[in-house]
Each structure stands twice: as structure tokens, then as C-alpha cells.
Amino acid sequence: MNAVDILKNKRLKKTAQRIMLINLLQKTGISLTESEIKSELGDLYDRITFYRTVQKLLDANIIHRITVDNITVKYALNHSDHGHSENHSHFFCKQCHSVTCLENVAITEYRVPKGFKSEECEVLIKGICDSCMNS
Amino acid sequence: MNAVDILKNKRLKKTAQRIMLINLLQKTGISLTESEIKSELGDLYDRITFYRTVQKLLDANIIHRITVDNITVKYALNHSDHGHSENHSHFFCKQCHSVTCLENVAITEYRVPKGFKSEECEVLIKGICDSCMNS
DNA sequence: TCATCAAATGAAACAATGTTGCATTTGTTT
DNA sequence: AAACAAATGCAACATTGTTTCATTTGATGA
Numbered sequence: 001m002n003a004v005d006i007l008k009n010k011r012l013k014k015t016a017q018r019i020m021l022i023n024l025l026q027k028t029g030i031s032l033t034e035s036e037i038k039s040e041l042g043d044l045y046d047r048i049t050f051y052r053t054v055q056k057l058l059d060a061n062i063i064h065r066i067t068v069d070n071i072t073v074k075y076a077l078n079h080s081d082h083g084h085s086e087n088h089s090h091f092f093c094k095q096c097h098s099v100t101c102l103e104n105v106a107i108t109e110y111r112v113p114k115g116f117k118s119e120e121c122e123v124l125i126k127g128i129c130d131s132c133m134n135s
Numbered sequence: 136m137n138a139v140d141i142l143k144n145k146r147l148k149k150t151a152q153r154i155m156l157i158n159l160l161q162k163t164g165i166s167l168t169e170s171e172i173k174s175e176l177g178d179l180y181d182r183i184t185f186y187r188t189v190q191k192l193l194d195a196n197i198i199h200r201i202t203v204d205n206i207t208v209k210y211a212l213n214h215s216d217h218g219h220s221e222n223h224s225h226f227f228c229k230q231c232h233s234v235t236c237l238e239n240v241a242i243t244e245y246r247v248p249k250g251f252k253s254e255e256c257e258v259l260i261k262g263i264c265d266s267c268m269n270s
Numbered sequence: 271t272c273a274t275c276a277a278a279t280g281a282a283a284c285a286a287t288g289t290t291g292c293a294t295t296t297g298t299t300t
Numbered sequence: 301a302a303a304c305a306a307a308t309g310c311a312a313c314a315t316t317g318t319t320t321c322a323t324t325t326g327a328t329g330a
Contacts, residue, residue, distance in 0.1 A: 013297055013306060034287085049308055051288065056307095067205045073287095091251060108243040110258065115265030116226060122259040123245065130250030148326055150278065169316085184279055186317065191278095208316090272330090279324065287316070295308065300301105 002026075010060040017053050020044055022062065022077065031066055031076035031090075031099040066099050068092045068124065074099045088122045093129035100129060137161075145195040152188050155179055157197065157212065166201055166211035166225075166234040201234050203227045203259065209234045223257045228264035235264060 003022035007014045024040050025032065038045045054075060057063045066074045066088075079101070087107040091100045102125070112118045138157035142149045159175050160167065173180045189210060192198045201209045201223075214236070222242040226235045237260070247253045 015297075015307065017308085046309060047287090048289085048310080052307075065205055067202045070200060070202045070208050073205050089245070091247060091253075094254070102248065105245055105247065108245075110224070110240055110260055112226060112240065112260055112262065113237065113265070115268055117263040117268060118226075118260050119229070119262040121261070124257045124259075125245055125247055125253050126256070127247065127254040128252040130248070133250055133252060148277065150326075152279085181280060182316090183281080183318085187278075274328085274330100275326105276328100277324105277326080279322105281320105281322090283319085285316100285318070287314100289314070290312085292310090293308105294310100295306105297304105297306075299304085 006062055010062065012056060012060060015053075017041075017044060017046075017049055018057065021053060021057070025063065025075065025077040031074035031101065033072060033074050037075070064088065066090050066124075068097075068099065068126075072097060072099070076101055079103060087120065090122075090124050091129065092124055092126045093132055094126055095128055095132040098129055141197055145197065147191060147195060150188075152176075152179060152181070152184055153192065156185075156188055156192070160198065160210065160212040166209035166236070168207060168209050172210070199223065201225050201259075203232075203234065203261075207232060207234070211236055214238060222255070225257075225259050226264065227259055227261045228267055229261055230263055230267040233264055 001009075003019040003026070004014050006022060007018060012018065020041055021037065024037060032040075034050065037050070054063070054065075058065060061078060063075050063077055066076065068074075076099070089102040089105045089107055091102050092098075093100075105123075105125075107121050107123055110118065110121060136144075138154040138161070139149050141157055142153060147153065155176055156172065159172060167175075169185065172185070189198070189200075193200060196213055198210050198212055201211065203209075211234070224237040224240045224242055226237050227233075228235075240258075240260075242256050242258050245253065245256060
């Protein structure tokens with residue numbers, strides 16, 4: 001689904017920045033940091049609008065945010081409307097610091113201590129990614 | 136083990152801030168944010184020293200850091216020298232925003248895509264904690 | 271116990287990240 | 301095309317984290 005349709009589905013205004021951001025995340029396929037997005041968007045980038053755009057798209061469940069060790073904050077498109085947000089699984093490469101969404105890694109159902117209620121689960125696997133392994 | 140012994144073990148100087156921070160994390164038992172630590176430490180708190188203290192204790196594997204959604208950064212004591220750092224499991228309460236270390240929840244060994252090398256795994260379970268459930 | 275030295279501290283100054291209020295512009299709807 | 305709500309972008313601010321450097325403190329050995 002293209003950016004305009006995604007926004008239309010969620011009844012969000014189709015503004016230049018939103019469309020650009022969604023297109024960019026679709027095109028690259030991986031998760032990006034603010035500065036990576038900034039350099040891609042060029043003139044269209046405005047820091048304040050960026051934060052508000054991100055907030056809107058997070059609220060609308062169009063993208064999600066991944067934070068690794070408080071070092072890197074990355075944004076990535078959600079792949080399906082439901083499902084993606086409930087159970088994430090990400091791979092963080094310690095070498096190139098890339099973050100890959102692992103769509104095919106099923107998340108275990110964890111048993112939490114008595115009295116707790118589990119609703120979602122995020123898994124972050126750290127290691128070396130395939131392109132760093134082959135070089 | 137008390138704060139002084141922990142520092143002695145790691146051959147770190149036993150300075151006031153380090154001892155206070157470790158004692159505080161031991162006393163409260165849960166993970167704390169910088170501002171929570173600040174208000175507990177009072178006059179002893181200095182922002183610059185705090186960051187350096189935290190960095191030292193992270194490097195020495197005495198504490199670890201938990202980040203949730205880029206909203207909250209929390210610090211908590213490691214329970215054992217080894218083991219704790221390799222496989223984390225944390226519970227984030229959506230209501231009171233507390234983070235609890237789940238010591239008894241074993242982390243599944245996840246199978247990563249071909250070409251990737253998995254080294255560590257962090258699990259963050261979100262939901263409602265026991266004290267919020269009972270109120 | 272005191273002298274010594276490296277490590278830790280704290281002040282200043284900066285850099286990066288994120289937020290709020292407000293006037294202006296834009297997208298949508300009729 | 302008009303009207304209105306939503307989004308934008310500017311200024312100004314708040315928070316978070318870092319670097320440099322002179323001073324202080326803790327550990328070590330004489």
C-alpha cells in the first residue's frame with residue numbers, strides 16, 4: 001500500500017512530510033534514525049514538524065520506534081495494521097548498528113509472575129548482521 | 136553484598152556518589168530514573184558526576200540500563216556478576232511506568248535468519264504490574 | 271601517618287534532543 | 301470558491317548528555 005492510501009485509511013491529512021517519510025521508510029525497508037531521515041528529506045525536513053509527524057504516525061500505528069541501549073532511536077514502518085505493534089522482534093547489529101525487523105521470528109509467550117498482566121512483548125536480539133558477517 | 140564490597144571487587148574507588156547510588160538501588164530494589172535518583176540523593180547529586188558514575192558502573196557490569204519506548208531511561212542493579220547482563224527480561228507497567236526485573240523468566244533462545252549471528256537477547260514485557268492490578 | 275599520584279569531581283560551556291505557544295499556511299469538505 | 305480544522309514553521313524553552321580543565325579525593329607505598 002502506498003503512502004497516500006495509508007494516510008487515507010487512517011483519515012490523516014496527506015501532507016508532504018508525512019508522504020515523504022512513509023515513502024522513505026518503504027523504499028529503504030530498514031529502520032532509520034532521525035538524522036538519516038533528515039539527510040534524505042533535505043529541505044523538506046523541519047525538526048519540529050518531524051517530531052509531530054512521527055508522533056502522529058506512531059499514534060496511528062503506521063510506524064514504530066525502536067530504541068537500543070539509549071544509543072540509537074530508529075523508526076520503521078509497521079507491516080500490518082494489527083499484529084506488528086503487539087509483538088516486535090528486532091535485530092541490532094553491534095557492528096554497523098543497523099536495526100532489522102525480524103518478521104519471521106515468532107515471539108515466545110512468556111509467563112509473568114503472579115499478579116502481573118502481560119499484554120505485549122518486545123524482543124531485541126543483538127549480534128552481527130548478515131552483511132557484516134560477509135565482510 | 137554491600138556497596139563497598141561491590142566496588143572493591145571491581146577495583147573501583149569507593150566514592151560517596153557511587154556508594155550512595157548502589158545503596159539506593161539496593162534499598163529500593165526496582166529500577167529508577169535519573170530524576171528519581173536525583174531527588175533521593177539530594178545535595179550529593181551532580182549531573183555530570185552522575186553520568187560518569189553511571190558509565191563506570193555500566194562498564195563494570197554493576198548496573199544496567201533499561202529504556203522503554205524512548206520515554207523512560209531507568210537504572211537497576213545487576214543481580215549476579217554474570218548472567219544478568221546476557222539475558223535480560225523486564226516488565227514495564229503501562230499504568231505506573233515502573234520497570235521490574237523478572238529474574239525467574241527465562242529467555243527463549245531465538246532462531247535468527249540465516250547469515251545473522253545472535254549474541255544477546257533482551258525481552259521487554261509490557262502490561263500491568265501486580266500493585267496496579269490490586270488497586 | 272604522611273606524601274604522592276592517578277582517578278574522580280564539579281564548574282563552565284556546549285551539543286543534541288525534544289516540547290510548547292502562536293501566527294500563518296495547507297488540506298479537506300461542502 | 302469559501303470556510304474551517306489541522307498541520308506547519310518560527311521562536312523560545314526544557315531536558316538530556318558530553319567535553320575540557322582546574323581542583324579535590326581515595327588508594328598506595330615509604
